[in-house]
Amino acid sequence: MRRSFKFLLRPTSKQAAALAACLEDHRTLYNAALEHRRTAYATAGVSVRYGEQSAELKHIRADDAGGQGRWSFSSQQATLRRLDKAFRAFFDRVRT
Template identity: 65%
Template sequence: MRRSYKFLLRPTTRQEKALREMLADHCSLYNGALQERRNAYQHPSKTRIRYGNQSAQLKDIRAFDPERQGRWSFSSQQATLRRLNKAFEAFFRRVETGRTPGYPRFKGVGHFDTVEFPQGR
């Protein structure tokens, strides 16, 4: 059985700043991964990039940008990439069934308000 917990946080000013930075960096990762998928598909070869490809690049991304992406949990960043993958799976599922597809959108920092820290995966 999966359980979910919600906690009420009352962070200090410094902690709140760090949490906002974490959300902004995860949002940047999500938007960058979405842009990579769009660019690959718009290429004449119509290449599809999947979660496995982007997750494999995560180590290099973290090494290239240690001040931003490198300071957060690797598993939480993988969860952000899985979130994007779920959006694409839902999009393609709706296309196959003939419903209104709703292509995944870029997220603004104000609309990206969740970071998942998976345990035991």
């Protein structure tokens, strides 16, 4: 038998502000990576993959230490993986 647990998150106002900032920075990263893929394909006809964007993440974090640099690298990689998964799913649906 499987059991599930439900946890209620009740952050303090300071924690809620930090969570909102984290969400905003990850949203910005996702949208910037999406725009990078769009412009690369529109201008040069080149497909940008997760590996290339993940390699650029090191430089993005160094340039924006107060913004993107304050969050964990693995969570930002997960955001880029989510974008790559969305792209693959879209093009799989187009193919079928």
